Structures are given as C-alpha cells and as structure tokens.
Amino acid sequence: MITISELASEKIKEMLEQEASPDLFLRVGVKEGGCSGFSYGMGFDDELNEGDQALEAQGLKVIVDNDSIKYLRGLVIDYKESAMGGGFTIENPNASATCGCGSSFRTATDAGKPAEAGEC
Numbered sequence: 287m288i289t290i291s292e293l294a295s296e297k298i299k300e301m302l303e304q305e306a307s308p309d310l311f312l313r314v315g316v317k318e319g320g321c322s323g324f325s326y327g328m329g330f331d332d333e334l335n336e337g338d339q340a341l342e343a344q345g346l347k348v349i350v351d352n353d354s355i356k357y358l359r360g361l362v363i364d365y366k367e368s369a370m371g372g373g374f375t376i377e378n379p380n381a382s383a384t385c386g387c388g389s390s391f392r393t394a395t396d397a398g399k400p401a402e403a404g405e406c
Contacts, residue, residue, distance in 0.1 A: 311348065312349070
C-alpha cells in the first residue's frame with residue numbers, strides 16, 4: 287500500500303535511532319487543510335488508536351489511521367538530496383492536483399478543506 291524508498295528508509299531509521307525509543311513507529315496520515323485541500327502528516331508516534339492499520343515497508347513499522355488509508359494507497363515516500371540540503375518527497379497516485387510546495391493535494395473525488403490563502 288505504501289512504498290518507502292531505500293534512501294528514505296535509511297533516513298527514517300537514522301532519525302528513529304536518534305530518538306532512542308524502541309516503541310516508536312512511523313505514522314503517516316492525511317488531514318484537511320493545506321492550499322489544495324488535504325495535507326500529509328508524517329512523524330513518529332508510540333500510541334496506537336482505534337482503527338489504525340499497521341503496515342511494514344523497508345523493515346519499518348508504519349501506522350496509518352483508517353480515515354487516511356483511502357488517500358494513501360500507492361503512496362511513495364522518497365528522500366532527495368539537493369544543493370540546499372535534503373528532504374522527504376511524496377508521490378501520491380490518488381492526487382489529481384497538488385500545490386507548489388508538494389505537501390498539499392486533492393483527489394478527483396474529494397477536495398478536502400483548503401486552508402486560508404498563504405497557508406501551504
């Protein structure tokens with residue numbers, strides 16, 4: 287369901303090691319907002335909620351809440367290095383439109399709730 291590239295996986299594992307907490311996992315989700323209607327959320331968590339679904343990708347435990355799953359099928363998380371540093375990138379086959387910063391999207395069937403102008 288979610289693919290994490292080898293480089294992104296290495297970076298996430300490095301970050302998890304720095305946290306030094308064996309109970310942490312990667313949580314990926316979607317919430318309304320951003321300039322296109324939905325925005326991605328990605329971070330570490332140690333609490334499971336009702337309706338969460340557990341996945342494994344590149345040896346990482348990934349948790350997705352039940353409401354976000356329909357927007358994240360086929361999602362690819364990568365990590366890109368550039369002259370200005372590096373960062374995670376997200377490619378979502380469900381997105382029919384994305385914003386310029388790449389952290390907000392909408393689908394062909396659901397526009398979400400865009401944030402006020404200037405809130406990307």
